[in-house]
Amino acid sequence: MPKPVRCPACSCEVSRIDIRPRGFTCPHCKQVLKVDAHYAHPLAIMSLMFGTFLSYLLGFSGVWFILYMLLVGAAIFLVAALVNRWFFLKLARDNSALEFRITGPRDGQVKQ
């Protein structure tokens, strides 16, 4: 069972149905949230290292070595990212949306 996802602002449980990859508001406190993607960078490096190791083990060389390394690395990264998202999903406050609220929409001078 994946552990419950909590809002970083009000620490209420947020249903996975409400979570949108491009930002959403907390159903309890209306804080604008986004999925915390900080896990992606070390995961990408580890996947690429594992891809390199695997293509070395299988005896590839030259262009095939690099192709296989990238292909396996990308495949491992996708699977690991999905698993990570499902089991260790973390939310963060979306500051870009806050900035948008302060400055207002770009075409805010329409009404006179």
Ligand SMILES: [Zn+2]
């Ligand atoms: Zn909240």
